[in-house]
Amino acid sequence: MAFSANSFEHNWQTLKENPLGEIAGSLGDLGTLLPLMTALTAGGSISLTATLIFSGVFNVYSGAFFGIxxxxxxxxxxxxxxxxxxxxxxxxxxAGIGVGIVVMLLSIVGMIKKAADLIPLPIVKGIQVGAGLSLCLNAGSMLSSLSLNGSKWDDNLFWAIGAFSILYGFSRLPKFPFALLVFLLGGIFAAIEVATSGGGGLPAFGFWWPFNPTIPTPTEFATGFGTAGVGQIPLTILNSVIAVRYLSEDLMPARPAPSVTALGISVGFMNLTGCWFGAMPVCHGSGGLAAQHRFGARSGTSVILLGLVKIGAGLAFGESLASLLQRFPKSLLGIMVFAAGIELASVAENLNSSARDLLSPTSATLGTEQSRSAIYTPLRVLTDREKKERFLNMMVTAAMMLASKNTFVGFLAGVFFWALLRLQDRMEGLREARASYAPLNEASALLGR
Incomplete structure (x- = not known):
């Protein structure tokens, strides 16, 4: 099994040792969740109540099952x-149901596992770097609408600069609860804005029921899956399944990484459950994992805590939370998204030193971070040309992913670049073989005279 059987023990022990880190880390992915969830709710594309409750349940089971x-x-x-x-x-x-069906079937028959074994690591890291830099660009989009004139007291560049200063001013204190402080401050600002603006009421307490079936017609299925679902499939497989597996190995080498099969089945299960009731189509993401880790999360406890809060908020407040979420300060959200992007992109630093494909089979499968570093045995020492080409392969993947705004296009560019390098290797090998046979041919020619 790709996950640890003692996930519960690990979660509980980590919570006792690092409660503030787990709480703060649970909020690390809000920079991605809140803007999209709020916008989709406002557009009538999802049910906020169902999204909060179902995604909360999925958070709880993910944290309990995977232990990270x-x-x-x-x-x-x-x-x-x-x-x-x-x-x-x-x-x-x-769209969510269609993606869930495809990803689950590919996981069950083992296609995703085969893909993960075949894809060169520089391409996987290129996808991670591209996703990280994409988050940084998204953060820039959030912050670009702000100004320094202070006309909006609760959401301007002064708050963004302050948040950035605190984030990296305390970067050597990994347990500093940055995300928790930002969330509390942003929540207070949002509540004041809602109460004073008159544009919408504060959340109203009540009991909200999420089980209202939403069954698409064949026409709606063709439209939704055909326009939105098909393009999501490669993104989910590459960034939400394969990249998550490799990222978990990089960030938490002391914990067993989840298998791509388990992650793929999990994605399928979530969407084949919640989407029938209007819950937002969801997946696991490498950017979210990097964000949670950056702000202190080290176990599944963090997502379990977030899930319990979501379930409680959905049952108690439901759709009435929309007006509050819409007013969460972009200045604070933007910095959280930026930090998550930098954390995700930084996993590329070990590409040519201690990446998994450079480790021997024994050192690559050791169970603890300490033993892995102590008995680290590279399969080979990379030449300068190999280092440069691996780095270029990674950057071509990331750059094309950013330029096209499409993960699959970046992946194809990386594979094409890798194939061209292998072709050159083969041609050089043939030339060397011919050169080595040349003296023998000359000797044979002399003997034949």
Whole structure:
């Protein structure tokens, strides 16, 4: 099994040793969740009540099952197309259901595992770097609408600069609860803004029921899956399954990494459960894992805590939370997204030193971080050319992913670059073989005279 059987013990022990880190880390992915969830709710593409409750349940089971902070976050391609084309709730649900079916089937038959074994590591890291830099660009989009004139007291560049200063001013204190402080401050600002603006009431307490079936018609399924779901499939497989597996190994080498099969089945299960009731299409994401880890999460406890809060908020406040979420300060959210992006992109630093494909089979499978570093045995020492080409392969993947705004295009560019390098290797090998046979041919020619 790809996950530890003692996940409960690890979660509980980590919570006792680092409660503040787990609480703060649980909020690390809000920079991705809140904007998309709020926008989709406002556009009528999802049910906020169902999204909070179902995604909360998925958070709890992910944390308990995997034992590490595997997040539950929006499917970004589905969300962006649903917003751009104003897809209805049933069309958006059809996209999530379709992606869930495809990813689950590919996981069960072992296709995703085979893909993960075949894809060169520089390409995987390129996808991670591209996703990280994409988050940084998203953060820039959030912050670009702000100004320094202070006309909006609760959301301007002064708050962003202050948050950035605190984030990296305390960067050598990994247990500093940055995300928790930002969330509390942003929540206070949002509540004051709602109470004083008159644009919407504060959340109203009540009991909200999420089980209202939303069954798409064949036409709605064709529209939703055809326009939003198809483009999400490669993104989910590459960034939410394969990249998550490798990232968990990089960030938490002392914990068993989840298998790509387990992650793929999990993605399918979530969408084949929640989307029938209007819950937002979700997946596991490498950016979310990096964000939770950056702000202190080291076990599944962090996502379990977040899940319990989501369930409680959904049952008690439901759709009435929308107006509050819409006013959460972009200045604070933007810095959280930026930090998550930098954390994700930074996993590329070990590409040519201690990346998994350079370790011997014994050192690569050791169970603890200490033993892995102590008995680290490279399979080979890379030449300068190999280092440069591995780095270029990674950057071509990341750069094309950013330029095209499409993970699959970046992946194809990386594979094509890798194939061209292997072709050159083969041609050089043939030339060397011919050169080595040349003296023998000359000797044979002399003997034949």
């Amino acid at each position: 902070p595997i997040v539950v976050q929006p499917m970004k391609a589905v969300a962006s197309i649903a917003l751009a084309r104003q897809l209805s709730l049933k069309e958006t649900m059809a």
